[in-house]
Amino acid sequence: MxxxxxxxxxxxxxxxxxxxxxxxxWWPNSNDFEITIGAILTQNTKWENVEKSLKNLKDLNLLSLEALIEVDIEILIKAITPSGFKNQKSHRIKLFAKNILDEFGSFENFQKNVSRAWLLSQKGIGQETADAILCYGCHQEFxxxxxxxxxxxxxxxxxxxxxxxxxxxxxxxxxxxxxxxxxxxxxxxxxxxxxxxxxxxxxxxxxxxxxxxxxxxxx
Structure with a gap:
């Protein structure tokens, strides 16, 4: 063909x-913030592992910018362990959450105003992850x-x-x-x-x- x-x-x-x-x-979750964090967690692992990490975060009420910023790093590391690279990802997620809040003030404002260039300037976010966040988490045309x-x-x-x-x-x-x-x-x-x-x-x-x-x- x-x-x-x-x-x-x-x-x-x-x-x-x-x-x-x-x-x-299509993305197997309808919560935009969860999708955004999931796009980072899914780097270098299978989606089944990400689902376990997301469940842990949800059970600990950590799926918000403020909660991720304030949570003790050791608790976050333990929660996302199923996704692999737990130390690296936990520090990057905390920094990412802080940068969103500092730059945009809220996740909703981030969704409306974030650019691909800004995402690519964040530690640990490459082209595929940036596009996944923009497409699925922010509903932009990427x-x-x-x-x-x-x-x-x-x-x-x-x-x-x-x-x-x-x-x-x-x-x-x-x-x-x-x-x-x-x-x-x-x-x-x-x-x-x-x-x-x-x-x-x-x-x-x-x-x-x-x-x-x-x-x-x-x-």
């Missing part, structure tokens, strides 16, 4: 009925691409030299074919929701295809 652009890829994936039982925006995306496109003989090239390829075919996508969906789906579901379809397809498991490495 020939895939000329990301619109063709979207059509291919949509035929697979991959997200029938998934949330509207497409997340990852190792699953790279692996799937290799099956169609596409290889990219950088994250930026892969992201641009995915976004371009979608933006150039929005009218056709509206026809495909039967309504004017928002670009943010479309990016969420497109990324989700890629991941679910690769998982169901029993692809090799990939994890992110960000510095």
């Amino acid at each position: 020939e895939i000329k652009d990301s619109f063709d890829l979207l059509k291919f994936l949509k035929k697979q009925n991959l997200l029938e039982n998934s949330p509207e925006f 497409m997340v691409v990852d190792k699953y995306t790279q692996k799937l496109l290799l099956l169609f003989n596409y290889k990219f030299d950088s994250y930026e090239d892969l992201s641009a390829w995915c976004e371009y075919g979608i933006n150039e074919n929005l009218d056709r996508i509206y026809e495909l969906y039967g309504y004017e789906i928002s670009l943010n929701k479309l990016y969420c579901r497109f990324h989700g379809k890629i991941i679910e397809y690769m998982k169901q295809s029993k692809s090799k498991s990939f994890t992110r490495v960000e510095k």
Whole structure:
């Protein structure tokens, strides 16, 4: 099968009925702050481990900026241990929470006003994590691409030299074919929701295809 652009890829994936039982925006949690912290925790580990850490944080009432800033670091380390790199991630999450509060005053204001450049200036947040926070946590129009995306496109003989090239390829075919996508969906789906579901379809397809498991490495 020939895939000329990301619109063709979207059509291919949509035929697979991959997200029938998934949330509207795919990410397996509807709480924006939890999604944002989860995007950091999921670096270099499996989502199942992140879920355990998030449950621990929820049980300790630590899923807020103020709580993460004030909590003793040893308690935070213990809570997120299932996600791995517990010392590194705990310090980075505390600093991230403090920087959000100092810069934006609230998480809601952060959602509305944060830029990709600001996120990339934060310790431990690389391009994929930044885009995941923007797309899923802030509902902005950014497409997340990852190792699953790279692996799937290799099956169609596409290889990219950088994250930026892969992201641009995915976004371009979608933006150039929005009218056709509206026809495909039967309504004017928002670009943010479309990016969420497109990324989700890629991941679910690769998982169901029993692809090799990939994890992110960000510095």
